[in-house]
Amino acid sequence: MRILLVEDDQTLSDSIAKALRSENFAVDVARNGEDGVHLGDTETYDAAVLDLGLPKVDGISVLTAWRKANRTMPVLILTARDGWSQKVEGFKAGADDYMTKPFRIEELVIRLRALVRRAAGHAAPQISCGTLNFDAQLGTFEKDGLPLKLTALEWRVLQCLIMRKDVTIERSNLVERVYEGDADVDSNSIEVIIARLRRKIGHDMIATERGRGYRLVSSP
Amino acid sequence: MRPLELFRRLAPKSIAGRLALGSAFLVIAALIVTSISTGIVLSRFIRDQIDQRLDTQIGAVTSALTNAPSLPDRLTLNDPPPFDRPAGGWYWMATVDGHTYRSASLDGGDITNRGSDHWWGGWHDGPPDANARPRPFNGVGPRGEPLYLRIQVVPMNGTWITITSSAPAHALVRPLRDALAPVILAMLALGVLLAFASVLQLRLGLRPLKRVTKGLEDVRAGRASHIDGNQPRELSGLVEELNSLIKQNAEGIKRARGHVSNLGHALNTPLAALSLSLAASRNSRDGERLKLVAEMQERIRHHLGRARGAALNGPAHISTAIRPRILDLNVVLSKINAERGLNVSIDVPEELAVACEPQDLDEMLGNMLDNAFKWAASAISISGRNDGTQISIEVADDGPGISAEKIQDVLQAGKKLDESVVGHGFGLSITRELAELYGGDLDLGNASLGGLKAVIRLPGSVAPGGTKP
Numbered sequence: 124m125r126i127l128l129v130e131d132d133q134t135l136s137d138s139i140a141k142a143l144r145s146e147n148f149a150v151d152v153a154r155n156g157e158d159g160v161h162l163g164d165t166e167t168y169d170a171a172v173l174d175l176g177l178p179k180v181d182g183i184s185v186l187t188a189w190r191k192a193n194r195t196m197p198v199l200i201l202t203a204r205d206g207w208s209q210k211v212e213g214f215k216a217g218a219d220d221y222m223t224k225p226f227r228i229e230e231l232v233i234r235l236r237a238l239v240r241r242a243a244g245h246a247a248p249q250i251s252c253g254t255l256n257f258d259a260q261l262g263t264f265e266k267d268g269l270p271l272k273l274t275a276l277e278w279r280v281l282q283c284l285i286m287r288k289d290v291t292i293e294r295s296n297l298v299e300r301v302y303e304g305d306a307d308v309d310s311n312s313i314e315v316i317i318a319r320l321r322r323k324i325g326h327d328m329i330a331t332e333r334g335r336g337y338r339l340v341s342s343p
Numbered sequence: 344m345r346p347l348e349l350f351r352r353l354a355p356k357s358i359a360g361r362l363a364l365g366s367a368f369l370v371i372a373a374l375i376v377t378s379i380s381t382g383i384v385l386s387r388f389i390r391d392q393i394d395q396r397l398d399t400q401i402g403a404v405t406s407a408l409t410n411a412p413s414l415p416d417r418l419t420l421n422d423p424p425p426f427d428r429p430a431g432g433w434y435w436m437a438t439v440d441g442h443t444y445r446s447a448s449l450d451g452g453d454i455t456n457r458g459s460d461h462w463w464g465g466w467h468d469g470p471p472d473a474n475a476r477p478r479p480f481n482g483v484g485p486r487g488e489p490l491y492l493r494i495q496v497v498p499m500n501g502t503w504i505t506i507t508s509s510a511p512a513h514a515l516v517r518p519l520r521d522a523l524a525p526v527i528l529a530m531l532a533l534g535v536l537l538a539f540a541s542v543l544q545l546r547l548g549l550r551p552l553k554r555v556t557k558g559l560e561d562v563r564a565g566r567a568s569h570i571d572g573n574q575p576r577e578l579s580g581l582v583e584e585l586n587s588l589i590k591q592n593a594e595g596i597k598r599a600r601g602h603v604s605n606l607g608h609a610l611n612t613p614l615a616a617l618s619l620s621l622a623a624s625r626n627s628r629d630g631e632r633l634k635l636v637a638e639m640q641e642r643i644r645h646h647l648g649r650a651r652g653a654a655l656n657g658p659a660h661i662s663t664a665i666r667p668r669i670l671d672l673n674v675v676l677s678k679i680n681a682e683r684g685l686n687v688s689i690d691v692p693e694e695l696a697v698a699c700e701p702q703d704l705d706e707m708l709g710n711m712l713d714n715a716f717k718w719a720a721s722a723i724s725i726s727g728r729n730d731g732t733q734i735s736i737e738v739a740d741d742g743p744g745i746s747a748e749k750i751q752d753v754l755q756a757g758k759k760l761d762e763s764v765v766g767h768g769f770g771l772s773i774t775r776e777l778a779e780l781y782g783g784d785l786d787l788g789n790a791s792l793g794g795l796k797a798v799i800r801l802p803g804s805v806a807p808g809g810t811k812p
């Protein structure tokens with residue numbers, strides 16, 4: 124699960140990024156509107172957190188530019204301007220949720236998870252695949268009713284697979300949704316992560332579609 | 344007190360009154376002067392006519408006497424009318440050396456000279472002048488009737504003849520009266536007409552002022568953003584100044600709101616960073632600090648809300664249609680609460696509009712709707728109607744509702760009903776404060792749906808195509 128955070132305040136963006144990473148999210152940070160437009164337009168994200176008061180290009184224009192370029196990822200507006208008129212303006216520009224500063228990071232995390240889940244077409248927060256269960260609200264996996272311990276990369280890959288269970292996900296897509304923009308991606312790393320996941324949830328749960336990608340199988 | 348000051352104190356306070364008084368004074372003065380001068384001209388004309396007649400008669404008598412070889416005993420002239428009518432006041436009489444000749448109309452009576460009260464009349468001192476023209480006098484006839492006399496003394500064979508001819512005094516007055524009566528009536532009619540005309544002119548002339556007043560009223564009531572600049576030249580300066588004042592005012596408000604908004608941004612962003620770093624900390628005392636941060640946040644929100652309101656300058660200068668704002672807010676809240684499948688019914692007529700800034704209306708309705716969305720179990724109903732004096736908008740939900748004792752708490756700034764739901768209650772107190780700034784109010788009660796019913800009343804305005812409540 125990869126998030127784009129567009130926030131000009133260094134302290135705040137650092138602590139948001141840190142908090143989101145501790146919840147297993149991959150986070151790219153843009154410090155101004157221009158970078159925000161560019162990143163959102165060229166990279167793949169599961170969701171974006173967008174401040175409205177940005178240098179260079181303001182938040183509403185960033186959002187409008189994304190939507191114009193058919194970038195459909197859910198966008199959560201995070202702003203210190205808490206007026207309802209701004210909220211309406213944000214939603215009209217294509218926002219999906221809105222939070223005002225100061226806020227609780229837990230709430231931001233919950234809302235981001237909900238946005239990503241809804242965007243993938245899941246109405247309920249519980250997503251099951253065979254004996255594997257994902258609580259999309261808490262962000263926790265259970266296998267056979269027992270909590271599953273995963274590293275951040277493993278969590279991201281598995282989350283990505285379970286969101287579109289029984290659908291083959293291209294390897295490149297997986298790479299895009301798992302690694303942060305500035306990460307050094309080893310060409311084998313996804314395979315390594317898949318191998319570790321198979322050991323934890325059962326080899327048959329993840330099918331390899333040669334030359335294409337991977338698929339989480341609900342009835343192996 | 345100087346006369347000017349007295350005039351100022353006594354003069355009517357209205358421009359129309361002043362102009363009317365001034366024109367009435369001028370019209371009356373003009374009428375009086377015209378009447379008097381017409382009278383003088385007329386009376387002089389009439390007297391000249393009579394003088395001519397009398398002088399002709401004097402001439403006839405004189406020539407009859409002077410042409411005679413000796414003084415006759417009687418002088419019988421063929422008197423022309425009206426000297427031939429007896430006792431009509433048209434007489435003549437000539438005396439010479441104790442001998443008196445009379446017109447037939449005198450019937451043997453005498454004309455008595457009562458001397459002259461005309462400034463131009465009276466005898467000269469010294470001997471009569473042979474070439475003098477007849478002079479006017481007043482006198483009475485044989486029956487005591489007042490007469491106007493012309494008397495001339497002419498020399499004849501070493502003696503003097505005094506010739507008097509007379510006309511009845513009323514012959515001077517009656518034609519004047521007959522001629523002046525219609526003139527004065529016409530003048531009075533003219534005066535009345537002029538008065539009407541000046542009132543009409545005042546009405547017409549002052550109408551643009553009324554229009555400007557109406558325009559200013561419209562701006563104040565939010566029906567217009569500025570006064571129509573298409574005005575008579577005398578008023579265009581005033582209207583221009585008023586419009587720039589209105590614009591300046593609006594810009595001032597906008598600037599003040601911008602400052603408030605920037606202040607909010609400037610305070611909230613570091614506060615957000617602080618609260619995040621406290622939340623991430625494992626220090627047990629940071630939990631309390633986090634509470635302090637939350638409290639600071641609420642205080643900032645509260646005071647910024649008030650500051651926004653204070654930036655309002657008297658009644659709003661704008662008209663905001665309600666329905667579009669509610670639809671927009673509903674889109675926002677329905678999107679946020681998409682999963683809960685709430686059934687929202689909106690019954691707000693298109694034409695309802697309030698005299699509030701759109702941002703403030705958003706704030707008030709947003710907080711009310713937000714509260715309803717937060718607490719509703721399955722249904723929310725939004726309805727608006729025109730109360731006649733105000734517009735009332737009701738937002739009801741089927742949530743748990745609030746007990747009567749707690750309703751007061753909700754409306755107290757910053758008191759939360761349920762600490763676990765961020766911002767609950769707080770929004771409604773902001774709504775109430777804003778509503779009161781606009782001269783409206785917020786009431787809470789029990790909804791027929793089962794939950795809370797919030798009713799806001801705001802001053803109405805005219806929506807495009809609508810009518811004022």
